[in-house]
Amino acid sequence: MYCRNCGKEVHPQAVACPGCGVSPRLEKKFCQNCGNATQPNQSLCTKCGAALGSAYAGAKNKLAAGLLAIILGSLGIHKFYLGYNKEGLIMLLVTLLTCGFGAMIISIVGLIEGVIYLTKSDEEFSQIYVEGRKGWF
Ligand SMILES: [Zn+2]
Ligand SMILES: [Zn+2]
Incomplete structure (x- = not known):
């Protein structure tokens, strides 16, 4: 991907750009897909057509996913919410197949995950869980 601040090519997992440090x-100054200069209010890159994600999209997802994990963790709802259908199904099945016994363990896992989600910064959250597709913790 390209740094959205300076347009330099950076590693997709990079937390800070080696070129500009942020x-x-x-x-939102450059397209993350091709490095083309973009306007802050643009939603699609005019050069390559890539969606230019908003920094605030992650914030909304983080709060919702964190709360779902804490409240409904035993049902794996937060996993489905983030698009981790396999992980969500595992949590749901453990809860159902153990007649609620496993729900205690699973809800603790959900609670821990919810707290981890909420303690991440918005950027970290979207990098790790939305773009990075990290299924657990
Ligand atoms: Zn940069
Ligand atoms: Zn582009």
């Missing part, structure tokens, strides 16, 4: 996803 988070590559923080600004």
Whole structure:
């Protein structure tokens, strides 16, 4: 991907751009897909057509996923919410197949995950769980 602040090519997992030092996803000056200059209010790159994600999309997902994990963790709802259908199904099945016994363990897992989600910064959250597709913790 390209740094959205300076347009330099950066590693997709990079937390800070080696060129300008800020988070590559923080600004909206360049397309993350092709490095083309973009306007802050643009939703699609005019050069390559890539969706230019908003920094605030992650914040909304983080709060919702964190709360779902804490409240409904034993049903794996937060996993489905984040698109981790396999992990969500595992949590749901453990809860159902153990007649609620496993729900205690699973809800603790959900609670821990919810707290981890909420303690991450918005950027970290979207990098790790939305773009990074990290299924557990
Ligand atoms: Zn940069
Ligand atoms: Zn582009």
